[in-house]
Amino acid sequence: MAITSANQLELLQTAEAVAREKMIDPALVVEAMEESLARAAKSRYGAEMDIRVSIDRKTGRARFTRVRTVVEDEDLENYQAEFTVEQARQYMDDPKVGDTFEEEVPPVELGRIAAQSAKQVILQKVREAERDRQYEEFKDRAGTIINATVKREEYGNIVVELPGAGEAVLRRNEKIGREAYRPGDRIRCYVKDVRREVRGPQIFLSRTAPEFMAELFKMEVPEIYEGIIEIKSVARDPGSRAKIAVISYDGSIDPVGACVGMRGSRVQAVVGELQGEKIDIIPWNEDMPTFLVNALQPAEVSKVVFDEEAERIEVVVPEEQLSLAIGRRGQNVRLASQLTGLDIDIMTEEQESKRRQAEFETRTKLFMDTLDLDEFFAQLLVSEGFTNLEEVAYVDQDELLVIDGVDSDTAAELQARARDYIDAQNKAALERARELGAEDSLIGFPGLSPQMVEALAKDGVKTLEDFATCADWELAGGWTTQNGERVKDDGVLEPFEVSLEEAQELVMTARVALGWVDPDELAAEEAAAAAASDEEEEA
Numbered sequence: 001m002a003i004t005s006a007n008q009l010e011l012l013q014t015a016e017a018v019a020r021e022k023m024i025d026p027a028l029v030v031e032a033m034e035e036s037l038a039r040a041a042k043s044r045y046g047a048e049m050d051i052r053v054s055i056d057r058k059t060g061r062a063r064f065t066r067v068r069t070v071v072e073d074e075d076l077e078n079y080q081a082e083f084t085v086e087q088a089r090q091y092m093d094d095p096k097v098g099d100t101f102e103e104e105v106p107p108v109e110l111g112r113i114a115a116q117s118a119k120q121v122i123l124q125k126v127r128e129a130e131r132d133r134q135y136e137e138f139k140d141r142a143g144t145i146i147n148a149t150v151k152r153e154e155y156g157n158i159v160v161e162l163p164g165a166g167e168a169v170l171r172r173n174e175k176i177g178r179e180a181y182r183p184g185d186r187i188r189c190y191v192k193d194v195r196r197e198v199r200g201p202q203i204f205l206s207r208t209a210p211e212f213m214a215e216l217f218k219m220e221v222p223e224i225y226e227g228i229i230e231i232k233s234v235a236r237d238p239g240s241r242a243k244i245a246v247i248s249y250d251g252s253i254d255p256v257g258a259c260v261g262m263r264g265s266r267v268q269a270v271v272g273e274l275q276g277e278k279i280d281i282i283p284w285n286e287d288m289p290t291f292l293v294n295a296l297q298p299a300e301v302s303k304v305v306f307d308e309e310a311e312r313i314e315v316v317v318p319e320e321q322l323s324l325a326i327g328r329r330g331q332n333v334r335l336a337s338q339l340t341g342l343d344i345d346i347m348t349e350e351q352e353s354k355r356r357q358a359e360f361e362t363r364t365k366l367f368m369d370t371l372d373l374d375e376f377f378a379q380l381l382v383s384e385g386f387t388n389l390e391e392v393a394y395v396d397q398d399e400l401l402v403i404d405g406v407d408s409d410t411a412a413e414l415q416a417r418a419r420d421y422i423d424a425q426n427k428a429a430l431e432r433a434r435e436l437g438a439e440d441s442l443i444g445f446p447g448l449s450p451q452m453v454e455a456l457a458k459d460g461v462k463t464l465e466d467f468a469t470c471a472d473w474e475l476a477g478g479w480t481t482q483n484g485e486r487v488k489d490d491g492v493l494e495p496f497e498v499s500l501e502e503a504q505e506l507v508m509t510a511r512v513a514l515g516w517v518d519p520d521e522l523a524a525e526e527a528a529a530a531a532a533s534d535e536e537e538e539a
Helices: 005-022 026-045 112-141 210-220 255-260 262-273 288-295 319-326 328-340 349-371 375-383 389-394 397-401 408-435 450-458 464-468 472-476 500-513 519-538
Strands: 050-055 062-070 100-104 145-154 157-161 167-170 186-197 200-206 229-237 241-248 278-283 303-307 312-317 343-348 478-482 485-489
Touching (some): 145 210, 157 186, 288 303, 288 312, 312 319, 312 349, 319 343, 328 343, 349 408, 389 408, 472 500, 500 519
Parallel strands (some): 312 343
Antiparallel strands (some): 050 062, 145 186, 229 241, 478 485
């Protein structure tokens, strides 16, 4: 097949037809044709030649040119596509390295094999262009809901057809319960992820994602779409039960009532889409204990104890409310935990009373053993809120005088006994630390008690340099997520109630003392961080 004037225009017509069918730029199809013709020409003139083809966008005329590049004498390798400066002077005026020389060559006739090869190149380019178009079209639709048509099922995964965008996958674990679909069924899904891969854009859908429920409410509740009501958090047990926390920025609008709708019309529309999934709509509150009480509905809560640092919360409920608070197979407390982002411990009033009694007895025994007190006097100290020796030793004496039967002499004696005991404990701890190899640089570091130094030495931290290389969580402890569950990491200084912030400050102070960190740069970074935080709060 020779490219003659009779079929020159057909190239452009074919390019436009293919572009319309695949919804891509006609220029991309023409470029694919140019590349395919260039490959065919190379098979005719020689693979080592640099043959290029350009198709006139108006007339469809294909122009074949041979290109040669000027290179240094020692770099000359391909005699068909390169030549030296001396050789180039036969064709060019004042040639320089890097210049190119083009000369037109006769068009080639495409045999059957060459034509088939050209066709494959065009198809490949068209497919790549189509994939790029699909990716560009859908990359910004991640996080939205789309309607699709079920195409087929593969090993439990549902392959759906998207309007004008090829196929997407609803994986087996992203379906609600035991949903079953047949080819041709209409399905509504959440676009969870869009990835660019070699085989084309991969679009992954979900019906179990918490965001799917949030987007459904946005579609059903105009106040959410307009930003008057905000969905702060969603927790789901897909197909069974869900909790959604909402807040209203307009005092005249009840966020829960707006989401429920007249006679439950709005929430029922969402429930129907989610195969009957029961939904608890909960008012969000900045006060975490209050929010948790709401999240555990319908159970009644007697008391909440919040450990902000550990992100744990203890909930006390009446005995008859325990099963309701936990829920069937732990569902209610699990959803409340997901909604608040906290680990929740639920106990009855009787269990909490026993725990408090055990703590009372432990502290009473501590004061009896260390201060040589009788049980009654030790119980008085605990009842007044004293929990350790340091509080007794260094508290203002007036706080001891409020205890019945304690005068100034008794208070002074109590504090003297407490300080003597603490001094003896500190001395013993320092001796043990030195025996373990702790150096004076660590022992004398401000902020570390002798017991802390001993604990560090036991853990192999024996010098200030060792201490400066520690991470904050290694000292204060923390929480990590493994296989979807929060796991506790014990810190060396955690028994001494050192917080993450305090650990960070101690480590950074050590690094400054060692000259590892410039204090001026550190101060500048802290000032910049504080300014950024203020800007975020103002925004």
